[in-house]
Each structure stands twice: as structure tokens, then as C-alpha cells.
Amino acid sequence: MSSTKIFLKSSDDKTFEIDETAARASETLKNIIDGGCLDGVIPLPNVSSNILPKVIEYCKKHGGDNGSSKKIANGGVDKDKEILPDYDEEEDKREKVRVDELKKWEEEYMDFDQQVLYDLMLAANYLHIKGLLDLTVEKAASMIRGRTPDQIRENFNINSDFTPEEEEEMILIEDEWDDEWAFD
Amino acid sequence: METMESQKNNKETCDTISHLPEPILCYILSFLSTKDALRTSFLSKNFDESIFYGEPRSGKDDNKIWERKKRFVDLIDRSLLLHEGQNIRELKINFHHLNDSVLMTRANPWVCFALTNVFVLHLDFSSEPNFHCDPDEDYPENMYHLPPCYFPSKLLKTVILTQVELLDTLVQDLIANCPHLESIHLKWCWVLSKLIIIDAPQSQFKYFRLESNVLQEYHINIPSLLHIQFAGLEIQEGCLDNGYCNMLCELLNVMDHARALTLTNYSLMVFPLLEEGLEGLRECLPSPLYNLKHLTVQTDLNNCALVGLACLLRSSPNLEAFSLDFDYHDTGFLLLFPCLSHLEKVKINGFGGRKCKMGLVKYLLQKSFLLKEMVIIYEKYFNHEFLEVKLESFQKLIVFPKACEIKFS
Known part of the structure; x- marks a missing residue:
């Protein structure tokens, strides 16, 4: 499943490769994939080649293996809780490390200038990536909040x-x- | 590649937010407080117009204060328009500008919007924030007239109206036409008609709270109604109004369906009053409240209120739960009431352990043979003296002869 590759073509005719599982982080791409229009390349006329890799980086982090392992971990915690309380703490620790790591990643990921922010918001909106849109819009909002x-x-x-x-x-x-x- | 770089640089000196599509701009604003969001209208004309007006404005009013107020009102119009088709969980409109009747009519579309898109609606049109009605004063002249609601919401669940003038049929329309409406709270609202008929046998309506000192007659037929809460004014003894008493009796008479009732001190005090010209006090209500199972009174149990409470208890043969909520002063003593023979639960709030209240507790414990539970919630003051009284009362309470459980908190 994870080996299926999808090719995305930016507005300036450059092609990028992405795993199908990662691409599913985008509602728009998910619909295209589920709609069975997978022969060849998906053209994205509204996303340029300098912003598409950034989008793909986000999808890889959130749509791919990482996202699914998170679900398994969460399910595991619930089951173990009643039987083995000791396990609980271990899981909690692991979960905390994972969240901390994700926060750190987001911090590094979000370190870019206004123009990228502007383009990323547009791309996230166009590709329907809720998490990325929330992240970018919150950054824009934080640049307004409490300022003159x-x-x-x-x-x-x-x-x-x-x-x-x-x-x-x-x-x-x-x-x-x-x-x-x-x-x- | 080089051209692209320079293009990018060029772009960087450009405005990086104003040209975003409206949905994204609005989404950004939704992450901000109202004030921060409003401040963005000062950024540039373009930004202002694209978000708050949707189209460039033309012509400017000469009157600056008017312009400013209008601007705010425009903003609300616009932001509600942006929400069209979306459901809002809770909307509060506090509009304290009654002297400005033109501006006030601008609120009509908001109210219409709210009646169709909102689950919980608060409308406060009192003349000032934290308004408290003065019994000696008449209602303000410029009351906001709630527009008729022809297409009320399928969503509306709770409506709270403060100082609004209502059409005679509005409450009826709301209850009969909103399938999910469960609760209405009217605070110092004004209805022209002296007779209010609410006939909604099909509705799910449950909770009716009325704060008013206006004499009105209610004819209520709502089988689903569970709880009526009635708060009149706090008026000094000696100026109790007999008309008010009749109105309250009428209301209780027709609240056949309600199983729970909450009353404040004043309502209790007017109960025993007989019609003018007749001597003495009423012992029972004109007709017993057979359906009343839960009674809550918020009272200081002064002598007058005590007689009223006695009157009410005598008329409540099927009472199952009784809550007393008092803060201070004289308790006096209760007479023997028929409901005590099957009273199952008593809750006392704000208990201070003073002698008079201890007497009441002792009395209730002795006379309520079927009492299963008594909940005593102590006052929340903590000084040394109080702790002593509390400890002492606690020790006494636990040795009182009783058949039930006392819960303290």
C-alpha cells in the first residue's frame, strides 16, 4: 500500500513524487485517488514548484506512516489501561515524547517568510489539508493578535x-x- | 531561475494578506478575538472593504458619531452574512442603545438571522448593561420590538430575552413552531395583551422562566412542560399587590402540566392575599396543584413568606421533593402539612447552623416519616466563629432522632 507512488505536477510544470498514504492527508487528492483518476500525473495548476515540496513534507509527516502508528498507539493505550496500569505510564511517556517531537518539527517547519505563508495558506485551502490550513492560519492570526x-x-x-x-x-x-x- | 527569484523578491514587498480569498481571510479572523478582528478593518481600505463590506463603500455620512456606530452595525451585518447557511451554537446580542431608534431597527435582520440559524439565543435590549428593573419605575419608553417570527428555526433550543417588547403571539409562535425548543427565559419583557395564550400540545417545550412584575394572565396548554420558574420583584412588606397574587394563582392554576416549580420570596408573600375588600388570609390556593412534585423556594422565610409557603404546601398534595434556598434571618416554625407524610427529599442551601434553622431541620426530620434524604449545604463563609457554630450544629444534627440519611456538603 505505502509503496504506491503518486506524481504531482506543479503550475510551472515540475513533477514531484509522493506516497499514496501521504497524499491522502489532502482531501482533494484523496478524492482524485478514490475517484480512480490515477493514470499518470495529477496536475495542480494552483500550486507552484517552490511551495509544493513544502506541502509534500507536511503530508509525509501527517498522512503517512506516522499518522497510522499514532492511531495504533492510542488504541493500545486504551486496551492496556485496565489490565496493566504500569504499561500506561510507559505509553504516556512515549506519547509525550511523540507530541514533543511533533511540536519541535512543527516549529522548524513553520519557520518561513510571509510569502511562503501566503502561498501555503492558498495551497492548503486548495488541496483541503485541514491540519496545514489550521497551522498556517493560526500563524497568520498570531501576527495580528494583540497588535496595533x-x-x-x-x-x-x-x-x-x-x-x-x-x-x-x-x-x-x-x-x-x-x-x-x-x-x- | 533568476527571473523567478526577482519575481519572488518583488512579491515579498507586496501585501501578503489582503489578497487572500475571502474564505481564508474569514478563517483567519475566526482565530481572533472580536476586538482583534475588528482592528483589522483599520489596516487598509482594501482590507476593510473586502472583509467587512464585501464591496467598496460609496458616500460618507457627515455625522461622525453616527458614522462610527453605523460602521459597527455594518460590521455585524456583514459578519452575520458571512455565516449564512452555517449553524451557530450560541449567539448573544446585547444592545444597550435604546435612545437610538433608527440604529435599533438595524437589529431586526440580526434577530431574524438568529431565529433561523442559532441553537441558543440571548437577546438583551435593556437600556444599560447589568440592568436591574426598579419596581417603582415604569418600563422604558423605547423598548425594542421583536419582529414577528414567521419562519422560526428548526434548530432553536433555548431563547433568553431581556427587556424586549413581544407581540402577543410570539411566545406561542416560538413554542408551537420550533420543534426543538425546550426553554424560554423572559426577563422584564413586555407584552401588550393582558392575556397570554400558549397552546402547543405537540411541542417538546420543558422549561419556562419568567421574571416580571407586570400583571398578566396566562393560559398554558403544553403537556411536555416540566418546570416553571417564577421570579417577581423583591418588594417591602406592606406594598404587596393583590392583583399580582391573582395573576400568580391563575398561572399556577393553568400550569397543570408542570411538575417542578421555583418561586422567589415575593411570590410566596403574595399567595395568602385575598381579593380587596375581603378580610384575612388565604389558607389554600383556589385549586390544589396535583401535578406539582418538585418545589424550590428561594426565600428568607420571613413571617409573610412563611404563611405563603404554608399556603402553597397545603395546596401541593403530591409533592415529592422540596428545596429551601435561603440566605439569612428568621426561620420561625412550620405547621403540620399533609405533604410531610410522604416527603422523600429535602435540600437546604446556605445553612448556617443558627438556632432557628436547626429548629426547622429538627421539625422536618421528626415529621417527615418517609424522608429518605436530607441534603444540607453550609454557608460558604469561613471565619473562626462560624466554624465553631458549624461544628456545634453538626454535633447536634447527627444526634437528632431521624429515619433518613443526612448529607452534608
């Missing part, structure tokens, strides 16, 4: 097209929101 409009503009290279008077008015509006409207 100026800081956010700097983060995303947004050019403010407001006049100074409008800017001033906005500060007033924000103060008013603080005063009048209750936010959670």
Missing part, C-alpha cells in the same frame, strides 16, 4: 491608504469601541 494596526501592516507589508485625518478618526473609533461596546 501599524504593527500588523508592517508584518504583512500592507500599505495604508488612509489619509492622516482618517487615521486619527480611527483611533477615536477604537477608543469608543473600548468605552461603549463590550467585548468578550
